[in-house]
Amino acid sequence: MNSGIAAPAASARGVIARWREFLPVTAATPVISLGEGNTPLIPCARLSELVGRGCEVFVKYEGLNPTCSFKDRGMTVAVSKAVERGIAAVVCASTGNTSAAAAAYAARAGIRCAVILPAGKIASGKLVQAYAYGAQVVAIEGNFDDALRVVRELGSRPDFAIVNSINPDRIAGQKSAAFEIVEELGDAPEFHLLPVGNAGNITAYWAGYSEFAAAGRATKRPAMLGFQAAGAAPIFYNRVIEQPETIASAIRIGNPASWEAATRAVQESGGAIDIVTDEEILEAQQWLASREGIFVEPASAASIAGLLKCATKIPPESRIVCTVTGHGLKDPDAVRFTSAPAVPALEEAVRRAIGF
Ligand code: F0G
Numbered sequence: 001m002n003s004g005i006a007a008p009a010a011s012a013r014g015v016i017a018r019w020r021e022f023l024p025v026t027a028a029t030p031v032i033s034l035g036e037g038n039t040p041l042i043p044c045a046r047l048s049e050l051v052g053r054g055c056e057v058f059v060k061y062e063g064l065n066p067t068c069s070f071k072d073r074g075m076t077v078a079v080s081k082a083v084e085r086g087i088a089a090v091v092c093a094s095t096g097n098t099s100a101a102a103a104a105y106a107a108r109a110g111i112r113c114a115v116i117l118p119a120g121k122i123a124s125g126k127l128v129q130a131y132a133y134g135a136q137v138v139a140i141e142g143n144f145d146d147a148l149r150v151v152r153e154l155g156s157r158p159d160f161a162i163v164n165s166i167n168p169d170r171i172a173g174q175k176s177a178a179f180e181i182v183e184e185l186g187d188a189p190e191f192h193l194l195p196v197g198n199a200g201n202i203t204a205y206w207a208g209y210s211e212f213a214a215a216g217r218a219t220k221r222p223a224m225l226g227f228q229a230a231g232a233a234p235i236f237y238n239r240v241i242e243q244p245e246t247i248a249s250a251i252r253i254g255n256p257a258s259w260e261a262a263t264r265a266v267q268e269s270g271g272a273i274d275i276v277t278d279e280e281i282l283e284a285q286q287w288l289a290s291r292e293g294i295f296v297e298p299a300s301a302a303s304i305a306g307l308l309k310c311a312t313k314i315p316p317e318s319r320i321v322c323t324v325t326g327h328g329l330k331d332p333d334a335v336r337f338t339s340a341p342a343v344p345a346l347e348e349a350v351r352r353a354i355g356f
Contacts, residue, residue: 088160090114095144103135247334
């Protein structure tokens with residue numbers, strides 16, 4: 001496993017600084033970074049126990065990126081390349097996380113950002129981010145797939161760069177998560193599970209694992225298991241879903257842009273695309289937060305729900321990585337709880353309230 005490529009400096013912060021030799025950048029590319037990547041790969045004892053038979057489960061916590069989702073890995077590359085080309089503005093369609101990342105990196109670069117969002121369908125934390133970072137927000141009467149169609153038309157203008165994952169620079173940056181996992185585990189895992197929406201991330205992970213195997217940095221590649229929400233599962237059902245519906249708004253997508261590439265990744269890896277219901281997603285979200293201390297948004301919990309669904313089919317002693325793609329605070333309204341009534345400000349009353 002000695003590729004002859006020098007290990008990145010431990011002090012390197014940010015996807016471009018750390019993985020430059022695997023990315024489409026040159027010395028002339030300005031680096032627009034917020035120190036993204038290098039997220040924790042958390043060993044999960046309780047989750048491993050649930051899967052059983054000596055399997056080891058790790059969670060790659062992508063909510064700890066600068067805008068709290070995995071999108072930052074691709075956005076640093078896409079915005080850096082757009083600035084190198086002298087582009088005046090970046091534009092994207094989004095279910096919320098891409099727009100948050102685009103807005104932040106555009107702000108950092110000092111260029112304009114327009115985000116095209118399905119009206120009324122964006123989780124509150126994500127919408128707040130787009131406005132806070134100073135993006136021009138356009139809500140359309142339609143869903144994500146309609147927004148992406150409009151963005152493709154806008155992108156034919158020379159002064160705009162599309163920063164959705166149809167831009168290969170995005171996929172290139174997102175490969176870095178697979179690199180980090182291989183470095184940390186010493187090899188690729190046997191299985192990699194992740195949620196699937198527009199299908200860019202599963203494509204990027206597969207490209208990353210493949211590139212590291214080809215460079216001699218890994219001896220194998222994992223089976224890729226992608227999970228769609230049952231009401232928004234075009235790849236699973238092999239047909240466009242006109243009205244996708246799920247509580248996991250980030251993956252409420254009926255016609256994914258990277259459909260073919262994702263299908264190829266799944267086939268080449270010996271993996272599968274499966275579905276999880278909204279109830280399974282919410283249960284997994286709550287379980288992961290309350291049992292492992294990892295709070296993720298509903299779409300991210302699809303990988304955990306998927307693991308619980310297919311655990312018995314995974315061979316003993318497997319190493320399993322689940323990517324959880326976005327932070328739980330992105331979508332606070334998805335968490336169900338009942339606020340406790342106020343009690344007098346007295347030690348005894350508080351003790352009684354907590355049952356001690
Ligand atoms: N998880 C989260 C939290 C996401 O925001 C997304 C996609 C996915 C999973 C699925 O990744 O699209 O590469 O298959 N969000 C996009 C957005 C669509 O606009 O933020 P994918």
